[in-house]
Amino acid sequence: xxxxxxxxxxxKVHILEGQYARRVMSRAHVSAxxxxxxxxxxxxxxxxxxxxLQVVGAMKKNVCRPLxxxxxxxxxxxxxxxxxx
Ligand code: FES
Numbered sequence: 079x080x081x082x083x084x085x086x087x088x089x090k091v092h093i094l095e096g097q098y099a100r101r102v103m104s105r106a107h108v109s110a111x112x113x114x115x116x117x118x119x120x121x122x123x124x125x126x127x128x129x130x131l132q133v134v135g136a137m138k139k140n141v142c143r144p145l146x147x148x149x150x151x152x153x154x155x156x157x158x159x160x161x162x163x
């Protein structure tokens with residue numbers, strides 16, 4: 079993760095549900111309007127309940143990757159069945 083001090087904006091999230099306490103955060107990364115709508119820098123908040131959130135900052139590409147496809151059993155190219163059958 080980034081700076082953890084509210085200066086880089088990498089950790090920006092939109093809180094959809096839940097309660098939290100917040101510390102001062104940079105207006106360069108979260109405008110007053112965004113904050114009023116629930117956007118915060120996650121490194122500057124302290125959850126006081128479970129949270130449901132959406133990642134909107136630069137870490138989205140790392141956190142919100144699609145799940146890997148399920149691993150299928152290997153297929154024996156000769157028989158066409160998994161090798162243990
Ligand atoms: S980690 Fe940099 S603003 Fe949160």
